[in-house]
Amino acid sequence: MSAKLRSTISKIGFPLLALILLFAAWQMICSFTNVPKYMLPSPADVVKAFQKDWQLMFTHARVTLTETFIGLFFGIIIGFLMAVVMDRFSVVRKMIYPLVVVSQTIPTVAIAPLLVIWLGYQMLPKIVLIILVVFFPITISLLEGFSSVDTDTVNLMRSMGASRMQIFRYVKLPNSLGHFFSSLKISVSYAVVSAVVSEWIGGTEGLGCYMTRVRKSFSSDKMFAVIILISVISLVLIWLTGVLQRACMPWEKSKHQRYSHSN
């Protein structure tokens, strides 16, 4: 057995085993006690609910994903622009940074109803909420990446006659990519959750709406099914972010193979 295969098995196999045991225990509790289904549906019930309702769920998921992507897109752009401006003008940084931090202490659930009042029941308030949640980690991480560049490297670039723009492009930007992707992984899952939360508050489409409806009809099996679906969506998006990261940062891979060229 190759070392790589073994590490893959221990990486995936063990959590998988734990998951299977958990589901088995859950199924046993439901089968051998008489917990009512509306309180705790068994895994089999959840699977059945998913089989029955998956088309409806996917229609709603499409709406939620659309909101997530639009929100992420603008959140990243705004986060990026804010980081650039705050990095370039320290006065702006001093003015805005505390406000940005304070803005994050307001719970999402508290802003969501206000956004509905201001912006209506359509997609806009949902996207705005996602932007509000997403831009923060992006801004902070990029700012961190920009300011953590090596002073000597910047001096070297200056000695080559590089302009501020060139230093940004060749040093600061690539230097912050690692920070950016770590925060993007967080942002992606935040974005999905925020989309769902904002759909609870108002609207007619989306997984959040579906969730509110099944909750009101005490269909806990469907509730569990949709929760699992949301988790899976988040996981897939986080995984995709990782794939994107590896494509954008090919040099990271090379760090593991030092000295392949000898002197």
Place this chain on the structure above:
Amino acid sequence: MATLEVKNVTFSYDNVTPVIKDIDLRLNDGELVCLLGVSGGGKSTLFHVIAGLNRPQQGQVLLNGEDITGHSGKVSYMLQKDMLLPYRTVLDNVALPMIIKGVKKKEAREKASKYFEQFGIEGTQKQYPAELSGGMRQRAALLRTYLFSGDVALLDEPFSALDTLTKSEMHRWYLDVMDEIKLSTIFITHDVDEAILLSDRIYLLGGKPGTITDEIVIAEPKPREKDFNLSEAFLRYKREIISKIGT
């Protein structure tokens, strides 16, 4: 090919206590001149002034007679750390100074590529710096320095982070390459042996604030004999320098 003159330069970070004072030095065409002095004696500060990163309170820096005081981008600069950007391939790192000057990417890459063999890093073009050994990285950094300006190079302890064996191999290689490309170079070191081995002339920098206390000419033909560092002449120079530094 170029000459560099530093005239009467005084610099302080706070406008009160100068770090270096009344520095005069001259670098002739194709010459390798060494600045030798203790750590913290203002050698790197002087380099920052020559490279145009800091503007001196007094004095001038002249490149081929042209006043370049406070102008960066005229003379190239290399530090002990190779400072190759980890996210660019070796080729793109080396080509970067030309790209910054506005040369097209493809052209810069082609031009840079031609020198890889001469600098002993052939085959590393597509690798990332992390895949190279310390000595190889310094060679790449030196090539980048050379491609940035073929006129004058400032090397700030470029080999001091290398182990002894790699270092002496680098010295030999360096002298060979310099013999071919004839780059005018000012070289900072605190290693007396390295200074004697590589230089045509040595300036001693000492005191607080740092001033040039002496100048020693190493009148040995180049390229130097393989065992120059074991010769009688070498030891004479070493004794002279050590007595002048006063350690």
